[in-house]
Amino acid sequence: MKKLLKYFQGYRLMGILAPLFKLIEALMELTVPLIIVQIVDNVIPANDRSLLLYYVGLMFLVALLSLGFSIAGQFFSARAAIGFTKNLTEDLYKKTIGLSQAAFDKFTPSSLISRITGDTFQIQTGLNLFFRLFLRSPFIVFGSLFMAMQIDLRTTSYFVIMTVVLFAISIGIIYITTPYQQQIRVKFDALVTSTREQMQGFRVIRAFRQEDREKEEFKVLNKDLTKKQQQTGYISILTNPLTFVTINATLILLIWDGASFVNEGTLTQGQIVALVNYLLAILVELTKIVMQTVRLNRGWVSARRVAKVMDYDSESDEFKSLEANIQPSNDLKSTDTQEEKDTAFSFNHVDFQYPTAEKDVLYDINFEVTKGSFFGIIGGTGAGKSTILHLISNIYLPTSGEILYHPSIYKGASRKGLRDEISVVSGKVALFKGTIRSNLLVAKADATEDEMWKALEDAQAKSFVENLSEGLDAPVSAFGRNFSGGQRQRLTIARALLKPSQILIFDDATSALDYLTEANLLNTLTENYRERTLIMVSQRTRSLENADQILVMDAGNQIGLGTHEKLLETNQLYREIYESQLVAEVE
Template identity: 30%
Template sequence: MFRFLRPYRVAIALVMTLILIQSLSELYLPTLMADIVNRGVIEGDKPFIWRMGGYMLLITLLGTTVSILASLYASKISSGFGRIVRGKVFQHAEHFSLQEFDRIGTASLITRTTNDINQVQQVLMMMLRLMVMAPMMCIGGIIMALYKDAELTLVLLVALPVLAGAIWLITSKGMPYFKAIQKKLDRLNLVLREGLTGIRVIRSFNRTAHENERFTEANADLMQTSIKVNQIMAVMMPVMMLIMNLSTIAIVYFGGLRIDNGAMGVGDLMAFIQYAMQIMFSLLMFSMMFVMVPRAAASAARINEVLELEPSVTDIDNVSTTAQAVSEGDAKEASPGIGGVVEFNKVSFSYPGAEMPALSDISFQAGRGEITAIIGGTGSGKSTLIHLIPRFFDVAGGSVRVGGKDVREWTQEELRKRIALVPQKAVLFSGTVAENIRYGKEDATDEEIRRAAEIAQALDFVSAMPDGFDSVLSQGGTNVSGGQKQRLSIARALVRKPEVYLFDDSFSALDYKTDAKLRSALRAETADAAVLIVAQRVSTVMDADRIIVLDEGRIAGIGTHKELMETSGVYREIVSSQLSEEESA
């Protein structure tokens, strides 16, 4: 993921330089203090004290200034990095087929785009500060301590390995718990999400207490793990302070002996103690990085998994010889018919890991100005068939054509410009009614929006809203009914005026009267387009020009209502389960 830092190479170099200056200034201060004590205080040279004190103040101000600038630029770099990665993940996910969304999961994609990127962003900001400062302070402190008194540095030779070992032992004990926290946080989020999104079902079955118990269990599990890791990490500071204080006592003791022998000045001892503290604190900085980097690495791996996942449905600039051969072969086998706008020729499709194909040997044509209805039992492959037309999935065998051209030869953008889909579950976005309808056509006029709403039988309830088409819909359209959401979704498709309309069980929430009025208005509006309707109701499909009956992924009959009543047992069974003999005649 470091490749996303390329735009900030200059800024990173600037941060490194600023941290270097800050480290040098902090390393120089104890030496100035030693000079003040040795020459100014002991010898009583007050002008020297004032002069060196002024130097110390200037260096402190310089160090403070560069520290602020380093923090500012580190924040800009990490925030910019987060912005770039979020953009890349979102743009890449937009090209996923439904297969990739099913594989990763929508909720997981949201978590990876928010929480995981934030984790990496925070650690990046720490690394920009610490990965230069920690080694600089450690190495520089050792050099300055050797410069002040090489023999006294033997105390550090004992203390530093002990301190490093203690830090390593504590962090190694705590690291597994940090990884466990991430998994238990995922579990808590899962239970919480299920509890909130399924609140209607939970209350209707009086399972509130059960869900409270599930949440309490997941919450307590996370709490216990968090307490355990904090207990382990809480040991670090006392242990570190103990080792540092014992080291200070040893330095003072042996340093006092060297002062008595005249081998060392008092100021040099004071400076040596400060250098020892700087060295030990730099080790603590390293330990903080060791704790946070593995957590960020886990998040980075999850982000990379999304970025490295190749979409199964892609555009091709030049159709390969194989694809051309397949298309030409299909074209020869396809019935000349009426030159349908949508053509299926021996199409088969299987979901990944499925034992049985979802569709097998599907062939039909849907012509311009015709209504083609698709009906069948649950799991017969109706929605899957519809989703192959806009290339939400790619066929495993055969071909799907729109306008005489294999959908794999269109770019996805060009193909979908010719199609308007009303999904099985109506989806509305937060915004006004007009904005939701205009989603189908960005430059639609107010008159076009009104006309689409009228045909979709939505004009009456929209006009009754306080602000009409400017009325605001909440997220997911929760402030309108299911039938109203379906009609607004249909209006969104109608305003597009495409070559192909796909209605995926889009009339299920409508009453019979509204359903009949809508279908009557649709026939006149869609006279120049091919219309494919997936439906469960027989009454919705009875007047279609062509009805395709699906049974376990295969076509069990094609024809008009009257023809199928005579030739298709599956269709007669569906009709008899819904309509009386008089209604079905």
């Protein structure tokens, strides 16, 4: 939590001035009952109008000064809270972008979104209240107690007991509601997750007529969140009656005993009025404190949630401590001939388990990929194909075993150097809102138009881009939803080809292409990009026929490695996949 204090940088002075001005405002308020004592005890009995006007004017001046300091305090409080939140949100976003995939799996995207948006807003609200109250309210409470002591020590015990009781009520409410506030944030994350899934999958929901089911699921989650908020509200709502009962009981005792003291002549009427004013001042401030404890508590809970993300190691820090099993090597050998080769990378007895999984998803994977070769991976659903690609591109690190890279690929023995040499086309298309040009420039910021058109041509996308009136400047909506599936895939392939990398990874990236377009694409890749190593995951054996090696996966196990012809002869699973697809094509 202490690490969050650095986000006051640039706003520390405002953070000091805000409570200071509120403190001066409180000091002004404490002088008003003293003026009232003079008016009641001296001015009114003497019927001195000029003196009355003087004291009324003095009260008016004090009120104006108090208002001015209050406005200034509110202004600096808001500026400090907003500035802190701005700095925190920017750094939190940078931190989120820098998290490893394992951290994303742990926190979940929906939870991270709610922390960047909802939790930072709760922190801002809590800070604003804290700056306005943490000096002013305690000062008025204890200042009123002190001033009451100066007037009459006998009645001060009532004030002390009342203050202790009200603080006990406040602390009790905080203690009871804190777990509820934490549960509310968790349930809010679940609601955001559900909404996010429904928004992203609305086509599937409509296709399968599942609108009613999704509405019911949202209703259940919303009801659960509402129930927890109501439970918190039921506890918090006790604050008002408990506070007012305590205050009114004290007020009755003060007036009852005060009347006796006035009759005895030990207290004046003006002093009684002043004591009542101080009592009411304590009432107002303690009521503020107790009423705002819930909101302050929300901010505290949100700050702890944000601090968990900020304390989590970024990907670079996390990988730095684990990179012993992923390294460059000048001594890579061929698994077949044991002769030295110009090898791009190799997997040596690699096992892998996802951070949130109960068992491994890869078992003892061994293969070697030569630079400039075409390496294919095939297998059933859940076989571990995409996981291997995640390990190649350094999104995850192996649980055991090692991955060795050619030094020209694993530059400087760093994750950044490795990723600079890898282009990835995911099965889940990732296009950003903007234009075709801006999406291509993601891969190479200084790319020329000729280079972009060449990449589009090689990706079989040039023809449809040329038919767009704006050409490269044609708009792209979020996720590329204004293009067909095949067009989106070809644009992402063009982006990958534009990046000057040594390894091209296609994760089922041609699934939306027809056979002819895919064949033309593969021919272009093998002819024009021979210097690059192509790694392709595909469900089609036809797509991998010309691969130099094909890795066959089944349930996380490596059950075959060889050429298309060799696997047809020796590998039953590969032969079954090939024959089933051949029958489907004939039919």
